[in-house]
Structure formats: structure tokens, C-alpha cells
Amino acid sequence: MEYPYNSSDLDSVLKTLSGLASQQQSSQSTSTPSSRSETPQQRPQRPKEVQAPPRPPSNPPKPSTSTTDASAITTWPAALRHVMRIVGQNEETQLRIRGLIHSQHSHERQWWKSREALVLRQQSRGEKKKELDAVLRSIGAPVDQKEISTAQDDKAELDTYDAKVYKVSAKMATALMSELRGLDIPFFALKQSLVVESDRPSEVDGLGSGKVTKAELVELQRRMLGLLEDLCKE
Structure with a gap:
């Protein structure tokens, strides 16, 4: 059976195809940007570099200190x-x-x-008096027989001076011992409880009982001063 050709049917089909084509293009145009441009959710993110947690500030190293207590050293x-x-x-x-x-x-x-x-000065006083007496005798003038100072007077004057020096030096020695004690120097920072009153030497070089006598302490301090002078020479 043959069907007659109808041009209006062809126009209808073309319109229909044209409409479908335009709809397909519009749907592709709306979907294409989403496939090409990545949304923030779809965009792959670069992995962040793993950073170590910040370290707490460390205190500067303290200078090593001696664990020995100088106040207990008797050897x-x-x-x-x-x-x-x-010190060294x-x-x-x-x-x-x-x-x-x-x-x-x-x-x-x-x-x-x-x-x-x-x-x-004491000697010059006597010599000057002798010179003056000689001059007075040469001209016949009277000479004072009284001496300016006797030997006892000179000695008393020297003794007074020595006493003043001793007093000042004792104060200086006390200040020196205090300084050495503050520096933690053995035998100058020693506890008084480790110093015995007896003058009898201890059993073994002042170490038998862990204590020292006053005489031993003085000798040890003198020896320590000599060592410090050697260590601290300019």
C-alpha cells in the first residue's frame, strides 16, 4: 500500500527535530560548565604540608655547678x-x-x-738633734740635754702603729674570708660544727672523724690560699 506524500508532514517532522536539537543543545550548555568548572566541593584540594607542632621554648642550659658542698669538705x-x-x-x-x-x-x-x-723618722729626729747640739756647742750656746725621744718612746710609738695595723689587717682578713666563703672555697665555707675546739690533731691527717681542729683549719686555709694564688696568677 502506498501512502501519499504530504509536505506538511515533513514540515512538522523538521520542526519537531529542530525543537529536540535546540533542547539538547540548551541542556548541554547548562551542564557543560559544571563538568568543566569544578565547584569548591568537587575541586580536588592539595594536601596541606604536615607541620610539626611548635616546640616549647627551651630554657638556656645552666652552667654546671658542683654537687659537692664546700661547707662539708674537710679533706x-x-x-x-x-x-x-x-675556680680552675x-x-x-x-x-x-x-x-x-x-x-x-x-x-x-x-x-x-x-x-x-x-x-x-725616729732615727732622723735623734740625728738632727745631735747636729743641732754640735752647732750650739761650736758657738758656745747652751745645749739642751733633754733628749727629744728615748728608746722607750720610740718603741711605744712603733707598738701603737703595729696595733693599728693589726686591727685593720684583722678586719681585712675577715672580709677576705667572707668573700672566699661566698665563692664556696673549701675551708673558708666550712661549717662551724665540723671544727672542734681541741688542739689535739685528728686521727688521720685531720680526717679521722670528719672534723678538724682550729689549728688544722688555719693550716688548711693557709695552704688553700697558696693554691688560689697559683691558680689565679696573672
């Missing part, structure tokens, strides 16, 4: 080890001790020079 070997730690390896402490020693020696020299000047 020379222990004192030697302690001093080599706190510490320039600032050496400077302080050097200043103390220099000050003491300077005062001692000054006191001795002043004493010698006093002795010379």
Missing part, C-alpha cells in the same frame, strides 16, 4: 677537686680572687712602707 683531696672545678674552669671567679689577693698584698706593702718611714 685536702676533696678540696683540691672542688677548687679545680669551680671559671675565669670570672679567677678574676675576683685575683683582685682580692692583689688588694691584700697592696695593703700589706703600704703598711710595711709606712712602718719603715716611721722608723727612719
